Amino acid sequence: MTETEIGRARRRKEDARLITGRTQWTDNIQVPGLLHVAYLRSPLAHARITRVDVSAARSRPGVVAAFSGQDFAAEQGSLPCAWPVSDDVVIPDHPPMAVDTVRYAGEAVACVIATDRYKAADALDAIEIDYDPLPAVTDMPSALADGSPLVHEAGNKAFTWTFAQGDIEAAFRDAPVVVERTYVQQRLIPTAMEPRAVVAQTDGDSFTLHTSTQIPHVLRVMLAATTGVPEHKLRVIAPDVGGGFGSKLQVTAEEVLGLLIARRLGRPVKWTESRSEGNQTVHHGRDQIQRIALAASAEGVLRGVKVDLLADMGAYLMLVTPGVPLLGAFMYTGIYKMDAYDFACTGVFTTKMPTDAYRGAGRPEATYAIERAMDELAKEIGVDPLEIRRRNWIRHEEFPYATAAGLTYDSGNYEAATERAMALFGYDKLRAEQADRRDRNDPVQLGIGVSTYTEMCGLAPSRVLGSLRYGAGGWEHATVRMLPTGKVEVVTGTSPHGQGHETAWSQIVADALGVPFEDVGVLHGDTASAPRGMDTYGSRSLVVGGIAVLQACERVKEKARTVAAHLLECAPDDLEFTDGAFKVRGTGAAKTIQEVALAVFAAHDLPEGFEPQLDAGSTFDPESFSFPHGTHLCAVEVDTETGMTTIRSYVAVDDVGNVVNPMIVEGQVHGGIAQGIAQALFEEAVYDADGNLLTGTMADYLVPSAADLPTFVTDRTVTPATSNPLGVKGVGEAGTIASTPAVVNAVVDALRPYGVRDVPMPCSPERVWRAIQGGVA
Amino acid sequence: MPRITVTVDGTKYEEEVEPRLLLVHFLRDRLGRTGTPVGCDTTNCGACTVLLDGLSVKSCSVLAVQADGGDVVTVQGLADGGELHPMQRAFHEEHALQCGYCTPGMIIASIDLVNGNPDPTETEIREGLEGNLCRCTGYCNIVRAVRRGAELMRAEP
Amino acid sequence: MIPASFDYVRAESLSEAFQALGADEDAKVLAGGQSLLPLLRLRLAYPATLVDIGRLPELRGVRDEGDHLFIGATTTHDEVLKSPLVQTYCPLVAQATATVADPAVRHRGTFGGSLAHADPAGDLPAVALALDMDLVAGSAEGTRTIPAAEFFLDYLETALAPGELLLGARVPKLGPGWGFHYTKFHRVAQAWAIVGVAAAVRHQDGVIAEGRVALTNMGAVPVRARAAEAGLPGVALDDRTALRAATASADDATDPPSDLHARPDYRRHLARVLTERAIRSAAA
Known part of the structure; x- marks a missing residue:
């Protein structure tokens, strides 16, 4: 057997077009007669619209049409929420273009369609609109207080959702140690580098929508349901998509309106957002207030964990808005054993941009809270943060392990990952340096942060998602086609936007069918060519979609085996398949899979009743999630005079099971860590009390550059997943989930001598300095 | 409307433009050179970086009229007859891109950096690329790629 | 986002620039445009005319004038920080300029633009003040010198009169020690x-x-x-x-x-x- 493709650091097929500018971003698309849409957006967070007059805009040069929300009121429907999490959930009507009320600053209130983007932007000035301001509701505790202004008539509470297992009262009753903390997950702006863009075209009764989305398939279903365009008359294409991180897992107002405008005008239209428009109107992430309580023995052995969460929904429930905190609900027990767990979450409406999935979606929040609280427990008990974890984590011989949060972790080895990380980090040496700096009262203190995380990903099991009331399944589909010349075409339902599926799926196929890596092509992101799929989010592509590819290959191979046996005049069982050929055991006779493909194409001599094609599809729906884990260690230097934090070293040892392409895996970890660090130190979407977004541009919302981040040291341990035939686990979100608590734990660790036990995120220099001034926070 | 002459990736264009037309929109919408994308409106992200008369500039913050008489090189003009520029090769080899949206600007900025500093240290690379944001890679592999690209550029002047 | 329309005058000489600035009170000077263009794109500024002084050779470059350097207003940040004269005689200017924005912005943005923009968060105004630079302004009426201490009047506001253009700055050489x-x-x-x-x-x-x-x-x-x-x-x-x-x-x-x-x-x-x-x- 030649070297397997799986496990090789194959350079990516996608790169050829991306490094030469031969890309197809949605904004690149030019079609004859293309018109450009610009949206007028509410400058107020909360107001009644008392008058809109677009007539003056219509007479501006180059303007073809202008519309208000009223113009679409009869047909625009409501933007969908696919996750009605509870019986009491309130899903308010969410018109794509506001008709009578705006509920967040940036909500679209009117639009202009013109012959070019400059003229469209100009004509927005000519729209007349009057508002009757209503009070803004910007923070959750006030929103829930009696007498708060209402975001929606039904009240500011969107839902409550609870989960309990074990006897939590017993766990806390007489517990020798109880640690109770409140953490704030600040609101984040996902900031994919490609701003959103939509091109909608129609030839009369059918429609094609190019859009910068992660979810062409889900979007097609939702758009059909929302707009009444029959599903079979609607083609959705995600061309090159410049990052998503959850922000393009959405059915957006601009997608719906693009379709409606194209339908109304019978002409193709394009909308491309500006970054400042996007900061206001791409769904935001996080924004939770977490109250977490740990009960433990005097030795720090956990008895139970109690979590009470407020989750800011923003003004509306979008595609999976209320489901995000639920994705975290099962992760507050982390990698630890305990008897009881109790979780409650209240979703709250505010007059801000809705929140929804952002890299990790619920799980970074959960991991942050438990990993921060475990450090606090270590401090209470007086042991090293790693020691408190050792006393509580699931040992490798205990897998599969049913957690107090009701999940069964299939595999893991926390000891191995931690040991490796400590060695790479030089843990003991850094602790010694820290002690030395403390002794010397060095103005620059050293802090060491630990994060031993796990997460649930590979968002699938349809039955589990159904039990949580998610509106769709989680399966994934692949079709594999043997072409007459022996090349292979893979049609995948995953929808990559930077992950490298073309490369990784080629590696899987190359091994499964014994064909050269170069001979595999991958089609994706177009509902016409790849009609079945559930798309890409939740670190699901490989663990669900990749397995579907593998299974489809197996089916192709079995069909080919029948033909090969016929051609070689033997029984199928006499054949072994190696190096891409069916070989008759014990003889030299063989047929390559390419020869079989050509024979099937010719169809001159096939087994009786054999349909002349080798294509096969497979739809995979796993039994369980995947549970990657790892240990991240971060050392920071904190300048106690200025409050400035500098990351000195960062080590990540992740266990994502077997890997298909270690280079791609490492890249995912790097990027994930960077985004997690960004939450810890830099980024925050800030609204003022009137509901104005103060971080509306990249000059205010601080996305770190290369100069702001260190080089990360990464390594892996390999504990194969038992839940899928490749033994793989998801990796897309792991770095982000792990890194935020590692960094903040390090910052707080540095400041322990000053009595500091928390610094709210992002740990800006000012916040660090104030924490030092104030002592116990 | 002012009439401008601009050479883009070796081809000379004469066009009448509105004074307010941004160079990046001139490239994308007028000339169809869509390899250079737009990522922000405040000169922060660097996705639109091109070389103008040999120096990196953010084409979203240059008016087309300011480029009159100038020579613009975009990511689409780097490959020499199908032969990739060493920096393009280095980005591919080192996996310095994921979604690829920042990549045109990042490659151009990296070439500009190495033009001025043929053997940059890691710190010099990180600081030299401070005006180009990437959301996917965490920059580790970009730094590696620039070192490798610099090495290749030194070897193949 | 996209700037609103404006007229554009490319000054081919200083006198043309003075004339254009004098002719339209809503005119704004365009040099490198690195502060101005983002403002235009966000539609935070609506100038009627932009007077482009970016191609006037007499405004560009660093000259040794004995006890001081003269740095022309349209000298780019990149040129300033790489200037051997600046590095030798006014290293504080080079140091501060190196912290302005990023390399691509420094290729376009200008020394004079940063001073005339008068953003108190900008790096060069404080340097002008610390070094007691003399700022040289010109208009159709002639030229005058404004000490740095009198130049910055308020947020984004300078002592430049309407129709007046910053030509450059005389930067004292502080000498050995x-x-x-x-x-x-x-x-x-x-x-x-x-x-x-x-x-x-x-x-x-x-x-x-x-x-x-x-x-x-x-x-x-x-x-x-x-x-x-x-x-x-x-x-x-x-x-x-x-x-x-x-x-x-x-x-x-x-x-x-x-x-x-x-x-x-x-x-x-x-x-x-x-x-x-x-x-x-x-x-x-």
């Missing part, structure tokens, strides 16, 4: 300074003879820390207590803003800490 340092304290590399300190120190035998300090983003205009300067002469550089005492008044006479990144009391604290450090670095 002086050390310089510019500190920019900011949260990410691209961000504006929360506080910046431009320090120049003359010292002999480990003792400060004279010091100058100007602060970035500690008010609506850059601020000269006169009180701290007054306490510096005679302080031994290795006497941290004395240096700290001298710089404890660095925030006197400031009126620091409150924004997303810092509230005034923290900015005042930073001004004190960073001034002490900048002086030590300048003297090092």
